[in-house]
Amino acid sequence: MIPTLSIDELSIRFSHRAGTIEAVDRLSLKIAPAECVGIVGESGSGKTQVFMAAMGLLAGNAEVSGSVRFEGSELLGAEPSTLNRVRGSKITMIFQDPMTSLTPHLKIGTQLAEVMVSHLGMPWRDARASAGRMLDRVQVPESKRRLNQYPHELSGGMRQRVMIAMSLLCEPSLVIADEPTTALDVTVQAQIIELLRAVRGESGVALALISHDLAVVAGLADRILVMYAGRIVEDASAQELFRRPRHPYTAELLKCIPSISGPRPLRLPTLVGQPPRPAEVLEACPFAPRCSRAADRCRIERPQLTGPATGQVACHFPLA
Amino acid sequence: MSDPLLRVRDLCVDFGANPAIRGVNFDLSAGETVGLVGESGSGKSTLARAILRLLQPVRGRVEFLGMDLLRCSGAALRAHRRDLQIVFQDPLASLNPRMTVGEAIGEPLQIFEPRLTAGDRVRRVSAMLERVGLGAGMAGRYPHEFSGGQCQRVGIARAMILSPKLLICDEAVSSLDVSIQGQIVNLLLDLQRESAMAVLFISHNLAVVRYLSHRVLVIYLGRLVEVALCDALFATPKHPYTRALLAAVPQLPSATAAPAAPMVHAAPAVPAPSAASAVPVLPAEPIRPARLMASGCAYRDRCPYVLPICETKDPPLLEASAGHWVACHRSQETLIPLSFA
Numbered sequence: 001m002i003p004t005l006s007i008d009e010l011s012i013r014f015s016h017r018a019g020t021i022e023a024v025d026r027l028s029l030k031i032a033p034a035e036c037v038g039i040v041g042e043s044g045s046g047k048t049q050v051f052m053a054a055m056g057l058l059a060g061n062a063e064v065s066g067s068v069r070f071e072g073s074e075l076l077g078a079e080p081s082t083l084n085r086v087r088g089s090k091i092t093m094i095f096q097d098p099m100t101s102l103t104p105h106l107k108i109g110t111q112l113a114e115v116m117v118s119h120l121g122m123p124w125r126d127a128r129a130s131a132g133r134m135l136d137r138v139q140v141p142e143s144k145r146r147l148n149q150y151p152h153e154l155s156g157g158m159r160q161r162v163m164i165a166m167s168l169l170c171e172p173s174l175v176i177a178d179e180p181t182t183a184l185d186v187t188v189q190a191q192i193i194e195l196l197r198a199v200r201g202e203s204g205v206a207l208a209l210i211s212h213d214l215a216v217v218a219g220l221a222d223r224i225l226v227m228y229a230g231r232i233v234e235d236a237s238a239q240e241l242f243r244r245p246r247h248p249y250t251a252e253l254l255k256c257i258p259s260i261s262g263p264r265p266l267r268l269p270t271l272v273g274q275p276p277r278p279a280e281v282l283e284a285c286p287f288a289p290r291c292s293r294a295a296d297r298c299r300i301e302r303p304q305l306t307g308p309a310t311g312q313v314a315c316h317f318p319l320a
Numbered sequence: 321m322s323d324p325l326l327r328v329r330d331l332c333v334d335f336g337a338n339p340a341i342r343g344v345n346f347d348l349s350a351g352e353t354v355g356l357v358g359e360s361g362s363g364k365s366t367l368a369r370a371i372l373r374l375l376q377p378v379r380g381r382v383e384f385l386g387m388d389l390l391r392c393s394g395a396a397l398r399a400h401r402r403d404l405q406i407v408f409q410d411p412l413a414s415l416n417p418r419m420t421v422g423e424a425i426g427e428p429l430q431i432f433e434p435r436l437t438a439g440d441r442v443r444r445v446s447a448m449l450e451r452v453g454l455g456a457g458m459a460g461r462y463p464h465e466f467s468g469g470q471c472q473r474v475g476i477a478r479a480m481i482l483s484p485k486l487l488i489c490d491e492a493v494s495s496l497d498v499s500i501q502g503q504i505v506n507l508l509l510d511l512q513r514e515s516a517m518a519v520l521f522i523s524h525n526l527a528v529v530r531y532l533s534h535r536v537l538v539i540y541l542g543r544l545v546e547v548a549l550c551d552a553l554f555a556t557p558k559h560p561y562t563r564a565l566l567a568a569v570p571q572l573p574s575a576t577a578a579p580a581a582p583m584v585h586a587a588p589a590v591p592a593p594s595a596a597s598a599v600p601v602l603p604a605e606p607i608r609p610a611r612l613m614a615s616g617c618a619y620r621d622r623c624p625y626v627l628p629i630c631e632t633k634d635p636p637l638l639e640a641s642a643g644h645w646v647a648c649h650r651s652q653e654t655l656i657p658l659s660f661a
Binding site: 156239 | 359360467468469497498499500501502503505506509524525526527528530531551554564565566567568569570571572573
């Protein structure tokens with residue numbers, strides 16, 4: 001079976017006056033058809049850049065190497081015309097802030113219909129009708145009226161529903177959702193998570209869910225990739241990751257997350273130190289300076305992601 | 321108990337013709353942390369700004385050490401400002417990009433302690449930088465050279481340099497990564513223990529509020545709908561809105577081990593939000609809030625337990641059990657089921 005998305009040895013570097021920044025370092029991952037993969041990591045860990053590379057949306061000063069294949073065909077270095085056939089139709093993206101990712105001066109109906117007119121060559125009238133049906137599907141009330149409204153007339157939750165509708169118009173194989181609920185209130189977040197779950201169930205689309213919030217990912221993903229300093233440090237089924245985290249970073253991170261139930265410790269557990277500045281290629285474990293299990297080997301040898309397909313970890317001394 | 325440090329009475333704020341804050345009452349004592357939670361647009365930040373008189377309320381009193389901040393002269397207000405400090409959400413945006421962090425932290429000293437020599441000021445700033453975990457050597461750097469967590473430490477240092485009696489944190493940890501968030505929360509806890517300042521901690525993150533607060537205020541469309549001790553609020557939330565908020569918080573699967581830190585509170589387990597899929601059946605957000613705020617219970621459109629009386633009569637905030645205040649016509653009923661199905 002051909003994976004929906006297959007990334008091999010992807011490296012992304014940004015050069016600027018003060019030198020280069022290694023944002024993503026020899027990263028490989030696969031997403032199977034209809035699979036929901038959660039990508040978690042702190043800001044600066046490179047989780048967004050991986051998918052920006054796949055979409056050909058990296059900043060101009062980025063140098064990319066490696067391979068990103070979508071349903072078998074290479075996306076890195078592809079002609080814009082080739083990319084444009086895929087992105088927005090077969091691979092779509094939902095961003096954190098639906099206000100800035102919708103065009104403020106176009107009506108919702110126009111923005112949705114435009115996708116089908118340009119990608120599927122649909123007549124405007126049919127496209128608008130389809131857009132209305134899609135709004136119904138993502139549970140936007142009064143869809144007819146919404147088509148004639150502008151983004152600023154909708155609430156944040158409604159705008160995110162519109163973005164989700166837009167991402168589904170051309171029956172994509174892969175939807176990349178980058179922090180889709182981060183800007184939303186907790187009550188609205190719960191509804192959007194529920195909607196994404198329903199969408200997955202109905203359409204069989206593969207979903208890459210990027211988030212800094214493990215709890216959001218926990219409710220949706222089949223498999224979770226934990227990123228740290230431009231690398232994947234753990235790749236495990238959602239169940240396994242929470243029950244038995246193997247990378248020390250994952251374990252520490254889970255301890256840091258405050259909960260609304262259970263005991264209330266006097267102090268919040270924290271990770272000591274800061275993530276490394278993504279400055280140079282490290283031939284070492286990037287987590288070693290913050291890790292209680294680190295030994296000499298961790299400071300000179302880069303740990304590779306190894307283990308069975310159900311749970312891989314990049315650590316010389318993983319937790320049992 | 322001694323007199324509270326801050327006493328807010330019947331505070332009302334309007335934005336033009338639109339009501340934003342309605343009849344808010346609460347006290348805050350020295351050494352106490354009160355959490356303020358609610359959705360965006362509920363008036364959390366407006367309440368904070370009204371307390372500091374960064375906004376002019378239309379009615380009510382804000383008594384700080386017995387003086388009404390809303391009616392005192394400009395000079396008296398300025399004299400009190402050193403005791404009233406605020407830390408904002410976006411640490412980078414709230415620092416002047418052209419000032420070194422040393423200058424930014426020292427500026428309040430220049431204003432309020434002008435007789436201090438330059439050398440003494442530098443020493444105070446260095447000590448404060450050390451205290452917030454940045455190191456005195458950082459004083460000459462500019463905000464853009466720092467990460468978000470470090471900038472927030474600078475913001476806290478700047479607020480703390482005058483040893484305020486009241487610190488308002490307006491979403492002060494919301495933009496930070498979870499590993500950094502814990503460091504900042506612990507720093508606030510330490511600073512508070514040292515100085516016995518009062519903290520009003522505003523956040524939409526209920527879990528963080530739970531860790532920090534002694535008491536919690538829940539605000540909905542400009543009104544307090546529930547006020548309770550922290551453990552009571554999370555264990556037995558009484559207002560339907562508080563229950564809906566708690567039920568919507570995504571939870572990690574329970575297999576994650578409990579933190580190994582020393583326990584002070586053995587809070588009873590929260591009964592409701594078990595599965596991540598337990599979504600309260602609530603309309604997304606209030607429709608036409610001005611109409612809802614005009615009369616009756618502001619939450620009635622989203623409430624699964626609504627009664628005819630909720631349409632006409634605004635429920636007052638009443639003490640349902642000791643120290644647990646609820647503004648709901650059904651707060652005395654025990655039959656409200658905890659599930660939202």
